[in-house]
Structure formats: C-alpha cells, structure tokens
Amino acid sequence: MISPLALRATLRPDATRISAIVRAHADAARLAEDAGFDAVELHFGHNYLISAFLSPLLNHRRDAYGGDLACRARLAREVAEAVRGAVGGRLAVTAKLNMTDGVPGGLSPDDALRTARWLEADGTLDALELTAGSSLLNPMFLFRGTPPRREFAAAFPSPALRAGLRAAGPVFLREYPYRPTYLLALARRFRAALSMPLILLGGIAERAAVDRAMAEGFEFTIYTRTRCPVPGARGELTLRRCRAPRSPRNPRVPR
DSSP: OEETTTTEEOOOOOHHHHHHHHHHHHHHHHHHHHTTOSEEEEEEOBTSHHHHHHOTTTOOOOSTTSSSHHHHTHHHHHHHHHHHHHHBTTBEEEEEEESOOSSTTSOOHHHHHHHHHHHHHHTOOSEEEEEOOBTTTBTHHHHOBSOOHHHHHHTOSOHHHHHHHHHHHHHHSOOBOOOTTTTHHHHHHHHHHOOSOEEEOSSOOSHHHHHHHHHTTOSEEOOOGGGSOOTTOTTOOOOOOOOOOOOTTOTTOOO
16 A cells, blocks of 8 residues: 555565564553653554554455454554553553544444454453544544644645645545534443543543533543643643542542
C-alpha cells in the first residue's frame, strides 16, 4: 500500500519483525517505569500501526495477523499482554482504542466493541480510552470543528505534498461540527457492554462535560493540554479534581 502522506510504499512486517514490535512495547514500558512514570498508554487508535492491523480496509494480510477480526486483533492483544507482563502491578496500563475509524470499510463499532471485550477478558488493561478517526484517512473525525487546511499543508516540507494537501484539503480534512462530549453517544454503547474502567475524550472542554461523563459511568476523562491551567498564563482555568465513585463494577479504579 502507498502511504498518501509519505508518498511511498509501506513496509509489511514479517513474523520476526512483529515479535520485535511486541518486545519493543514491553521494553518501552520498562523504560517508562525506570523514568518514574505511574502509567503507560498503548495506542490502538487512529490507524497508527496496531490500529492499522485492526482495520479491514488497511490490513490485507493473509497470515495469522490478517483476515477475520480475531486475527486482526491479535497484535493488539499480544502487545497488551507483553506490556502487562513487563510492568503490570507497578504501573497502570491503559490503551486508546478506536470505536470506529470513521471511513467506509474501516474498523466498525461492532468490531471495535468485540475487540474491547476481548481486551477486557484478557485482563491486561486497567482502563480503556475510547477514541475515533484515522490520522491517515480522516483526521477531523476525531478533532471536529473548522479544519486547519492551510496550516496543515504549510507544515509539510515537500512542495508537492503541500500542493497536494491544498488541493485535496476538503476531502482529506473534512469538516464535522463541534459540540461538547461529541463522542459520548457512541461511547455509551461501550459503557453499557463493558465493566472495565473507561476513559472518555472528545469535546471535554468544560467542567459540565466532565460532570456529564462521570454521571454516565465513565471513570475518567481526557482534557487537552491546551486547556490545562498554566500558572500566570492569560485566561488561566482551574478545574476541581474529579473522581468517579468506586463501585463493585470498577474495583481497580485508583482512589
């Protein structure tokens, strides 16, 4: 497959390379522990490597890592297991998982939920962060609002890429309306089906959005760095510390 951003063929990892990728995730988690971090997050979203394996649109493999969903989800489960084995019990291990790729033929909500159930049953994660969209094929499905097409094109060093992105901007960077908690409607289905702690993102920009997420059973929310308080900065914003109540369904949520 040709990457539309790099304009070159992507590499197909063989079994040896896949094993090395799994080990690299475990090694990275150990480095995070040595550096003093309290948690690590695995990225299973946005059509980055592991998310691309999950996508029937991008994964054309005919081996044990391609084909039906169980095979396409194998890499995600192996990585989670390896990282859990490396730092589990000492660091919290979470994963960011697409609920949908937001493109025709990509990972569907049904397949995403099946994958989430497998990850929950494996017991390798302390929480699951729910996201959506494809950085490769439909990035604004996650971010919403007015697409920064001109600024995005200007960031690329190649004149050909800049010209191509300017021309294809309305197709590649589509416009989706912004509203608070815009992923909540889709995330409710995951909350109803899963017992593990869940993290909601998407339109969490005000305290009311945090409260709404907590009221609907989400244990945590993601608040963007640009919204975090910076001492002395203009328009400094402060939020009270929010905690979801402990429940028998979520015994692993830290207090």
